[in-house]
Amino acid sequence: MTLKSWQRNKPHYTYSPRPIKARKDYSHIAFDLEAEHFQGFYQRLVDWCINQWKDNRSEGHSVYFLEPGGHKLEAHCGSLASRLASLKTQSYKGLKWL
Secondary structure, three states, X not given: OOHHHHHHHOOOOOOOOOOOOOOOOOOOEEEEOOHHHHHHHHHHHHHOXXXXXXXXXXXXXXXEEEOOOOOEEEEXXXXXXXXXXXXXXXXXXXXXXX
16 A cells, blocks of 8 residues: 555544543654655554544645654654745745744
């Protein structure tokens, strides 16, 4: 199964045997993954029923997921530089450059 075919058929959020509450703010820790490792990492999250807290709408492949304590994490293919470059051409409402 490819990442694209899985994304077309994926559930909006995955099931967890123990309810995990996400913290209410948007703050999260992001990790960079090499592109060749993303699909395997993503599939492991699905196989292990890890809760996702947000759908990816940013540049590159990303998955936003919760760890058991409710902390928000992101695994992303790309870099801060590539994401900032993308935001310069495709900004979102409310973005303020400092």
